[in-house]
Amino acid sequence: MTVSTVSVDSLAIEPSLKYLITELEELYGQMDRLYAQKSAHYGFECTGCRENCCLTRFYHHTFLEYIYLRKGFAGLPASKQAAARQRAEAYLDVLAKSESGQNGPPFRRMCPLNxxxxxxxxxxxxMICRLHGIPHEFAPPGRSNRVYGEGCAEFIAACGHLPYSPFDRTPFYVRMSELEGRLRKSLAVSGKSKKTNAHMLVQDEVPVDAVY
Ligand code: SF4
Known part of the structure; x- marks a missing residue:
């Protein structure tokens, strides 16, 4: 078995992925609805803040979300695409320095899509851009204890005194993993994916198993 690559943009328009994309959109819709319900429960409204979660180095781990983001990206005007890609290159330069320990303070840089x-x-x-901010929990696979998150600094300042209203991310993670598994199986996509949004803008290939 040899690993080859296919263009992420060709996968973004691959007809056989149509139903998987629809299911991903349904999943995103479920996340957005539950998030809106919980935010309203707390009376929490994200209006932008110093902490700005778009400055956080989030890594995304599914090829399905990579393909989907690129599907959206393809609809932007060429000038916006070029500017975002330029910001992504600069972002990755700073990230590389930060991760090699040359840059001192923790990495904080605006997402190139902002x-x-x-x-x-x-x-x-x-997904993580949709779920960040409010207190949550999830059950990591293979572990008996649940993990709890207290929400972003803005939430804690505004609503941290309020009792926790359960927001379980587990069903979203499980469903995302299931959709990713189906993508991998149907198109022989292989390997691990660990990408910031910047990586997703400048990298163009998805690894696939090729049998010779
Ligand atoms: S993708 Fe959008 S919401 Fe997510 S970090 Fe980037 S700018 Fe912010």
Whole structure:
């Protein structure tokens, strides 16, 4: 078995992925609805803040979200694409220095998809961008204890005194993993994916198993 690659943009328009993409959109819709319900419960509204989660180095781990983000990216005007890719290159330079320990303070840099405070791909943004901010829990696979998160600094300042209202991410993670598994099986996508949004803008290949 040899590993080959296919273009992520060709997968983004691959007809056999149509139903998987629809299911991903349904899953995103479920996340957004539960998030909105919980935010309303706390009376918490994200209006932008100093902590800004778009400055956080989030890694995304599914090829399905990579393909989906690129599907949205393909719909941006060429000038916006070029500018975002330029920001992504600069982002990755700073990230590489930070991760090699040359840059001192913890990595904080605006996501290349954020333009003047607005997400260029809001409807296409990955799962973690949708779930970040409010207190949550999840059950990691193979472990008996649950993990709890207290929410972002803005949430803690505004609503941290309020009792926790259960927001279990586990069903979302499980469903995402199931959709990713189906993508991998149907198109022989292989290997691990660990990408920031910047990686997703500048990298163009998805590894696939090729049998010779
Ligand atoms: S994809 Fe959009 S919401 Fe997510 S970090 Fe980037 S700008 Fe922010």
């Amino acid at each position: 333009e003047s405070g607005w997400c260029l791909l809001y409807a296409w943004r990955p």
